[in-house]
Amino acid sequence: MFESAEIGHSIDKDHYEAELPALREALLEAQYELKQQGRFPVIILINGIEGAGKGETVKLLNEWMDPRLIEVRTFDQQSDEELAHPPAWRYWRHLPAKGRMGIFFGNWYSQMIQDRVHGLFKDPRLDQAIEAAQRLEQMLCDEGALIFKFWFHLSKPQMKRRLKHLEKDPLHSWRISPLDWQQSKTYDKFVRYGERVLRRTSRDFAPWYVIEGVDPHYRSLMVGRILLESLQAALEEKPATPSQAHAAPLIAAADSRNLLDSLDMTQALEKTDYKEQLATEQARLSGLMRDKRFHRHSVVAVFEGNDAAGKGGAIRRVAAALDPRQYTIVPIAAPSQDELAQPYLWRFWRQIPGRGQFTVFDRSWYGRVLVERVEGFCTPADWLRAYGEINDFEEQLCDAGVIVVKFWLAIDPDTQLERFQAREKIPFKRYKITDDDWRNRDKWPQYREAVGDMVDRTSSEFAPWTLVEANDKHFARVKVLRTLNDAIEKAFARDKKKG
Amino acid sequence: MFESAEIGHSIDKDHYEAELPALREALLEAQYELKQQGRFPVIILINGIEGAGKGETVKLLNEWMDPRLIEVRTFDQQSDEELAHPPAWRYWRHLPAKGRMGIFFGNWYSQMIQDRVHGLFKDPRLDQAIEAAQRLEQMLCDEGALIFKFWFHLSKPQMKRRLKHLEKDPLHSWRISPLDWQQSKTYDKFVRYGERVLRRTSRDFAPWYVIEGVDPHYRSLMVGRILLESLQAALEEKPATPSQAHAAPLIAAADSRNLLDSLDMTQALEKTDYKEQLATEQARLSGLMRDKRFHRHSVVAVFEGNDAAGKGGAIRRVAAALDPRQYTIVPIAAPSQDELAQPYLWRFWRQIPGRGQFTVFDRSWYGRVLVERVEGFCTPADWLRAYGEINDFEEQLCDAGVIVVKFWLAIDPDTQLERFQAREKIPFKRYKITDDDWRNRDKWPQYREAVGDMVDRTSSEFAPWTLVEANDKHFARVKVLRTLNDAIEKAFARDKKKG
Numbered sequence: 001m002f003e004s005a006e007i008g009h010s011i012d013k014d015h016y017e018a019e020l021p022a023l024r025e026a027l028l029e030a031q032y033e034l035k036q037q038g039r040f041p042v043i044i045l046i047n048g049i050e051g052a053g054k055g056e057t058v059k060l061l062n063e064w065m066d067p068r069l070i071e072v073r074t075f076d077q078q079s080d081e082e083l084a085h086p087p088a089w090r091y092w093r094h095l096p097a098k099g100r101m102g103i104f105f106g107n108w109y110s111q112m113i114q115d116r117v118h119g120l121f122k123d124p125r126l127d128q129a130i131e132a133a134q135r136l137e138q139m140l141c142d143e144g145a146l147i148f149k150f151w152f153h154l155s156k157p158q159m160k161r162r163l164k165h166l167e168k169d170p171l172h173s174w175r176i177s178p179l180d181w182q183q184s185k186t187y188d189k190f191v192r193y194g195e196r197v198l199r200r201t202s203r204d205f206a207p208w209y210v211i212e213g214v215d216p217h218y219r220s221l222m223v224g225r226i227l228l229e230s231l232q233a234a235l236e237e238k239p240a241t242p243s244q245a246h247a248a249p250l251i252a253a254a255d256s257r258n259l260l261d262s263l264d265m266t267q268a269l270e271k272t273d274y275k276e277q278l279a280t281e282q283a284r285l286s287g288l289m290r291d292k293r294f295h296r297h298s299v300v301a302v303f304e305g306n307d308a309a310g311k312g313g314a315i316r317r318v319a320a321a322l323d324p325r326q327y328t329i330v331p332i333a334a335p336s337q338d339e340l341a342q343p344y345l346w347r348f349w350r351q352i353p354g355r356g357q358f359t360v361f362d363r364s365w366y367g368r369v370l371v372e373r374v375e376g377f378c379t380p381a382d383w384l385r386a387y388g389e390i391n392d393f394e395e396q397l398c399d400a401g402v403i404v405v406k407f408w409l410a411i412d413p414d415t416q417l418e419r420f421q422a423r424e425k426i427p428f429k430r431y432k433i434t435d436d437d438w439r440n441r442d443k444w445p446q447y448r449e450a451v452g453d454m455v456d457r458t459s460s461e462f463a464p465w466t467l468v469e470a471n472d473k474h475f476a477r478v479k480v481l482r483t484l485n486d487a488i489e490k491a492f493a494r495d496k497k498k499g
Numbered sequence: 500m501f502e503s504a505e506i507g508h509s510i511d512k513d514h515y516e517a518e519l520p521a522l523r524e525a526l527l528e529a530q531y532e533l534k535q536q537g538r539f540p541v542i543i544l545i546n547g548i549e550g551a552g553k554g555e556t557v558k559l560l561n562e563w564m565d566p567r568l569i570e571v572r573t574f575d576q577q578s579d580e581e582l583a584h585p586p587a588w589r590y591w592r593h594l595p596a597k598g599r600m601g602i603f604f605g606n607w608y609s610q611m612i613q614d615r616v617h618g619l620f621k622d623p624r625l626d627q628a629i630e631a632a633q634r635l636e637q638m639l640c641d642e643g644a645l646i647f648k649f650w651f652h653l654s655k656p657q658m659k660r661r662l663k664h665l666e667k668d669p670l671h672s673w674r675i676s677p678l679d680w681q682q683s684k685t686y687d688k689f690v691r692y693g694e695r696v697l698r699r700t701s702r703d704f705a706p707w708y709v710i711e712g713v714d715p716h717y718r719s720l721m722v723g724r725i726l727l728e729s730l731q732a733a734l735e736e737k738p739a740t741p742s743q744a745h746a747a748p749l750i751a752a753a754d755s756r757n758l759l760d761s762l763d764m765t766q767a768l769e770k771t772d773y774k775e776q777l778a779t780e781q782a783r784l785s786g787l788m789r790d791k792r793f794h795r796h797s798v799v800a801v802f803e804g805n806d807a808a809g810k811g812g813a814i815r816r817v818a819a820a821l822d823p824r825q826y827t828i829v830p831i832a833a834p835s836q837d838e839l840a841q842p843y844l845w846r847f848w849r850q851i852p853g854r855g856q857f858t859v860f861d862r863s864w865y866g867r868v869l870v871e872r873v874e875g876f877c878t879p880a881d882w883l884r885a886y887g888e889i890n891d892f893e894e895q896l897c898d899a900g901v902i903v904v905k906f907w908l909a910i911d912p913d914t915q916l917e918r919f920q921a922r923e924k925i926p927f928k929r930y931k932i933t934d935d936d937w938r939n940r941d942k943w944p945q946y947r948e949a950v951g952d953m954v955d956r957t958s959s960e961f962a963p964w965t966l967v968e969a970n971d972k973h974f975a976r977v978k979v980l981r982t983l984n985d986a987i988e989k990a991f992a993r994d995k996k997k998g
Contacts, residue, residue: 058823068830068861072823079580324557324571325604331567336836362567
């Protein structure tokens, strides 16, 4: 894998200086075109051997191009806010927007290779990390990102010479690497695990480029040319003709029976039972939230449902059991400009709670496979791949201790009609009913189908859907609270099992 | 100040329950109207004596109103990211957007009172903090915010009874207050300093409401009524008829001579001198940035100037001296929707560097007193008050160790014309010249006046303006770098003096 990067590539100064001006001008032009088009971001990952010119190359790229359109991020030390969130959160919060470039030093690859070299885990865990990185990159590419992965390489003798040289350089000595490169063993391990990582994550949509780092002219020209060619190619592609679905289209059940048909919509609770059970479940939730064991967790509660199914009322009954300093309610509406300049899941990642916190999403990332699917706001390819992206996303949350609970509040069409009509009569509820609501109602069958597919494809062991029969509001609210409580207790029980 | 809040106010249960439904409904309606109008945010500050019902009241407000439109923030412990920024940064990052409500627990007032009670500083510093709070609130109000400040009060005997009662309550015991309220002295001090704070910060635009906290019915109804009445009044105000200027209009000098006329625009640097001096200053900057003393500081470098004055080129020469992992360049364009829903300075606060970092603003908050003034994008009242707001903002940065360096790159009209024409000929520079640039050129005299006023009113000892004669690009770049270096060295020297 690294063979051709140990043969002593070099370019002489004259050749370098002859080629450079045209290269720089073309890069700059491509960069402005990127900004002008504003169609996709560029993400550049920098990895490799200590002393192979990583820092120098990034510095050079900033000189060659317009640094106002480039963000350089280092991810070596994690802040305490980052430590309180799932590991990928820190990368999401620093993704470059469409039209811009982000250079990621110390990215997910450096992290996994370092941890493996330090012996924090063994190969199976390394492979999991590799798998996760690939899914992340696949998603970013599907969202349009252009990803470059550079591995700066040196053979062991080359590295030793280089480090000796750098020792004397005061400009370099202040940098602290998390690995002790003076040890011969470090190099061997780093290259071994690096090779494993490169082999498994070099894909058509985001290949690795291994650059021999000994000669500055050579490595700089190589990186410049690679960037330029791929960037120009990407800029010339026709602005996304609606792409073909990656997955086979979904086929409705032949007997047209749907998951939602299996609900017993007559379930209801008498007022006195309701009051009693509500109070019990609220007290239970309140207690669980004050439990020490909750310090290791957080809750993400997703509320989806038919219009007028009572999401707001259910959310308020949940909120009433919580300390206001502990929870946040995130209402999801149409995305803002900043949000449109990022991958679909970005705006939800931003809102993921830190440990000890409780976040309610009033509508959520499932908009993609519900309203966006039904209204045609995105292509079938987009919403079809969303199922997998969402499962990945939720799995990452769960792995980090987030308890994910998802509700679909279901009512039947007659109940909805009654509620719409009632709302139109009460002055301060009129805000709650819009023309959109009536239009959505006309698409009942399409939504019904979308809900069925959504539950089938995204109800996972770690983040199951709960269908809530919501013709009776009392019944629905108690079921929501009880489900939440059960989920939190289950998470506590799992902790105990793990020790 | 607290006399009427120690007389044992109370409301009986029947009265409370009779009034409540109408109050809740009206509050909810006002809240939806707030969202609908989207004209201003509501900020509610919660302060006062331990045990006086602060937490309970906030919980209640969340029950009464739609919690999806309310954000509750606690500011007790600072995260390490917050500690690396100026103190106000944490408040700015959590301001509610227009149309929403933010409840701030443990806000700037709790901080300053606690620090004073703990003896971290004496009255002069307390007064500075009070003054700063007032300026912040004034600015928020000028930007349209509706601010409520509630002080929940108990007399000392009332408090002692209450704490005894709470001790037995498991729902309360887990909360940790940073003050030891069991001590009689704590109460006395807290009330004494609280009184000082309330007296000085109760202003027409943001008055304090002192609420006796003994009786839950009384305190809840009071808070509800106060919120409702002020909110309704604010919602009924006519959407901002362009308000009158707060300050007298600016008058141009009678001899029409302007600061910019005093520049010697013929200054220039020969190519060899330029190369030598540039290299020297870049090396100097590079060294200063690696200096240990820089760990206590950060740099904010502001670049403003005529179109085509060479801001981009100067910024690139600065960037070339820095480690790409240490700096960020923030290009400022028209604000996004999210940014428009916040006070003017919000989007700049977001980008303020943490300690050890260097941020370049390519255009900046001065847009308000330049392009927005000249083009009439805001009212004279808005840009006239901006001078003071900006001075406050920069003073806060400097107090926190940020080195603020501001450049106006000046060229004369002939030089600009030459550069515009040259740009139109070079393909990859065509992006840099737009119709706007030609239009701005027609407004040369207005911009000239605006620049003069800007420098006069915002060049401060802690953040002076540097006018850069930029007809000769070489001269300008070296002057920029030298000024930056001098400013950083000056900051180091001040540290030494302070010890």
